[in-house]
Amino acid sequence: MKRMCARLMALGVSISLLFTGSACSLTGDGKSSSTITPGSSITLGRVVNKVDDIVEKEDSESATLVGVLTYLDTANDMTHMLDIESGVEYEVPYSGGTDIRSAYDKVIADSSMELGGIYDVYINKSGKASAIIGNSDAWERNDVSRITIDENNRKITIGASVLFYEENTVVLSGGERINIAKIVDQDNLVLRGIGEKIYSINVTSGHGYVEFSGLDAFEGGYVTIGKQLFSVTEGMLVTSPVGTYTVEIQLEDVSATKTVTVKKDETSKLDFSEYVPEATKYGTVNFSITPDNAILSIDGNEVDYTEPISLEYGRHYLTLACNHYEEYTETFVVNSSYKTKVIDMVSNGTGTTTTESETTVDNTSGYTVNVQAPTGAALYVDSVYVGIIPCTFAKSYGNKTITLKKSGYKTVSYTISITNTTGNLTYSFPDMEEASTESETESATSN
Template identity: 25%
Template sequence: MEEPQKKSPGELRRDQLLKYAVLGILGAVLLFILLGVVSCTIASRKEKPGGLEDTKVPGLEENVGGVGKTIRSMVLVHAVGRNRLDVYDIDNDKTLQLQLEGKVELKNAYGQAITLTDLRPGDILEAKYDERELVPESLLVSGKAWTRADETGVEVDAGSNTIRLGSDRYSYTKELILHYRGEPLEAGRLHPADVLFLRGYQDKVWYVEVLQAHGTIRLENSAAYAGGNLQIDGKPYGTVSADMEVAVTPGIRTVEVVKEGMEPFSATVMVEEWKTAPLDLQEAVTKEGTLEISLDPGDALATLDGNRVEPDVPLSMAYGSYVLKVSREGFSSHEETVLVDQAYRKLTIRLERMPVNLHVDAPVGAELYVDGAYVGIIPVTTPVRPGNHVLTARMEGFLSVEQVLQVDGNAGDLNLRLPALEPAAGE
């Protein structure tokens, strides 16, 4: 047998290099495959929150084609374009632009088919769309959203982002759509006099449309009527202040101002949306009347609002209320509020004398009656006014005694002894 031909050192070196090259190629192929596997694993973990293969996220459905996940969510329409829809995803708190290329199921709240042109900013939809491609499968005008139409008296608190409708209170976010005739409007411009349409979902308001904006009435030259009562269309609007402004619903409004001592003011004014209608109250006209006061006794002291007045002297007085006080020593004081509201008025004030104390000390033990009214058991003291009074003493088993007493207001206190009682017959 022939011996194998030995390879030269050059050939051995070439074979060794070839072997290394093959091993290098195999290693590179294995490394490429490994990197591909790792990359797919990382991508898969990113698509599932938390990196857990079996985690289920509400509102998401696995897309069979593997393109993306299907989102089911409530969305608020911001703008409607050609083959696109700008929306805010309420459930996932993000803004999106949905692409409406191809077949998309569009329905209203009654399940009837509609077109993209039927949608408006502020609509709330139940959307089903691909998370990655942002292509909706279906859009349904939600019946879960609520609406309130022709609302007035709505109070908006921009500080706390709340809206109060009567006893109901809602919140809103920066995504609130507020429109007036299709144009954006700041929430701070809203007033309870505005007429509003509101749409919301659960406890939040997402869309407000001003159907009719408020106007303003400004009372000019109103200082003379300050403190008077303001009414608009028969409804009270508080107390008048100088150059005050009042927000009202637009239209022809009847303004009335009433103040004591002033001619009542009444006028109609046309109020337009967002505009101020000035109303000049002009100079107030003060009405005057004549007041005459007679006094009995004639030398009594009379004052009106603290100013002394002479009796039986006609006084020219501005319409209004005044406090009248009349007094005299030995007489009861008199006080009343006098209203001057006519051309002439006369008052007669008669003071009553102060009562005097009557002390009856006999017959002891008898009952004393003054003008038929029981006073007490003699001896007894009782006040009596000036004039004639009938005093009666009674005791069981005795004949009653009567006596007429004339009391003079200037006499001072009186002491009296009635005649002794005689036994009744048969006693």
Template identity: 55%
Template sequence: MLMKRMYNWIHILRQAAVIGMMLVLFLSQTACTASGSKKGNAMVPGSSITPAPTVNKDIKGDGENPTFTGVLSLQDFSGFKMRFVDINSGTEYEVPYSGGTDIQDAYGKVKAASTMDVGGIYDVYVDKKGKAAKIYGSSNSWVRYDVSGITVDESSRKISIGASNMVYESYTVVLSGDERISIAQLVDQDKMVIRGIGDKVYSVEVTDGHGYLKVTGTDALNGGYISIGNRQLLGITRDMLVTAPVGTFTVNVRNGSLSASKTVTISKDATTTVDFSEVQTDPVKTGAVNFSVTPSGAVMSIDGTEVDYSSPVSLTYGTHRIKLVANNYQEYSEIINVNSAYVTKVIDMTSSGTSTSTAADNTSGYKVSITAPKGAVLYVNSEYIGTVPCSFDKSSGKKTITLSQNGYNTVSYTISIANTAGDLTYAFPEMISGGTQETTTQVQVPTVTPATTKSSTKQSTKRR
């Protein structure tokens, strides 16, 4: 009888344990589902920022054969150590070296450790004690200098440089000075060195970075245009913040007959403020037309007068006849109507003056929402949008996302939006405290995520 009761109790306990396990599994699945539904619409382009690396110090070889091929990510001259990211596994190794380590470039030229290129790709030979016996530049690697204007597709890990298409790894080393950054933090204004093997990019080094130009006091200039050197031409909007290349440039602003110019110096990660509040309202209605013509070098005349269209052409409001002639092309003729302060006119002479069909806009009516970092001010292609969380109207193409907040470093990201239907949601990493240096210059006057269905929530947005 006692044995039977014990058996019953054991049976009951087993059933309770099974029920408990089933309950735990149910709750965990429910939690995952809830979490997935909550995060399912979140696209985090900043998620590829390299985390604090877990460095593996335990690697040994025979000293005669390459132990691994890796990207030089850090040099510690005082400790006689280097760090390399293995291009095959993504593991970051800390490798000691000595004065006896044989260091050569890819062409067999002996080099000192101090002359090695951070971001360079090397074959590393580690001995049985774990020290570098030889470090040779990889003969299979390639390098491209002074690269700018790259397009990054984080969803497929593709990089486009002009007509060249390559891929990158999640652990591709991206460097800006002594800092490891996300590949999404590369913007059009950066100049960089890119290294890889075959069609894969394993390192990107920013050689000339970017800063920021804050433009204020533009009430009389809004709707006109601003040019920064000969590299950037933008429409002027209220409270704009321009991501600009490092260097000294002449900044020109124009809205009709109003114009002003000045020289500014943009420093890396610093903000220079330009105030145009002294510029008065323009009584004359004129617009600036920025012509983009194929082929380059075609001769243009407007209303019978030959013009130089290498910079925006100022025209009075109303209709104007445009003519273009070029060798081996049919003469192009078109009447344009100028009714805004600034517009870009694209002309392809192969169309012989007729309009060409364009791809349907599948983004119309959809929004891009930015949910993080909360409290930061959002700019899209230099235009002020609002304080995060906020949204803007969706349009396809490459966008420069700039986030600014008092007491934190201003930061820019590049995203590419496909010409597809559906809303998008982006969440960027939290801001880093410190704040950027800001200078003020006086003006001279004048001389991924799956797309979601249309949201029923109506928000105040701006079109980009």
């Protein structure tokens, strides 16, 4: 491989990297701006190079390159291979005489080569592949989902396993190249690599969306789609794996069931407006708070909690403040006639002698994430509606699924990773792709 690169330099061949991207900005503390990858480098740029200048002698025993198959045209005997060492993508033709084999040395047809597969490619002096053989050192992991992507360190965590990806790692969905930021928890993946490096990711089963309406009777309840469980919120848009699911929605003794079919990158609609909400109901909440001199505010109003408090059914926002303790905030749901809520505030270590808390300090508290583009799109964070862009939501660390929805455009999701650091963040996502009228479907059946 070093020999090949040296020859390329001697010939004056220009090497262009596969990924060149239009970036969105990520700003911390409102002072400086830097680019993150891939949460910001959403747009792909591709340069496919001719293979003429890297021909080998026909008797060469070493592969000309080890590449990821990114494109296959069996009608015209053409492949595109991305060299994993240099990051250059080459147009590699082949012929009926090309020796094509799997990594297990089994002869296969050209149509059996897999996009995202890693191959040893031997190129003869005529500029065609004399052999394309599955790389014997490459591994493959199937049926992978819910990966954690660390954009800053190009690290992927799968359960207890930690792997790394490259700037030029190939990510495919339906045969098309996508950015790694478009992978969400609901996608089913095939990963391929060598050693600790991932060189290709193939989305074998993608995701679609379920848009809910008419939820007045179930506000504060829960909805399940397959194995996913969500709190019911107004105007919710759920990202779901493709497939047909029974959707169950419930609030206390009121429940409803419908069937929905989720198609890749399409939005299915579920309307529950036929269920009429009951008259306003109230529940009694008995608060048990430590320390007992903490100040409690509910929905922005300070309240006396020495006696049980009557609250309307639904969501409420509470805050607790007390000297020498960390401020406590929570959104809770009242959906029963009586409940006891126990809250133990955490000492901040000032004014008293305490043991060090093992709880991770949340450095994101009090900061915001500002989304500036695409303007006019509805923003959802982990299926919960936030607002119309430009808009802002509270910053919290971890992976977030960002979903963008706009009339006349294809709904799209991105995964962003927010680190546990101080400072506000600003994101701008690419322009959305126009959609045909068929991309929005109503595929719900009431049971």
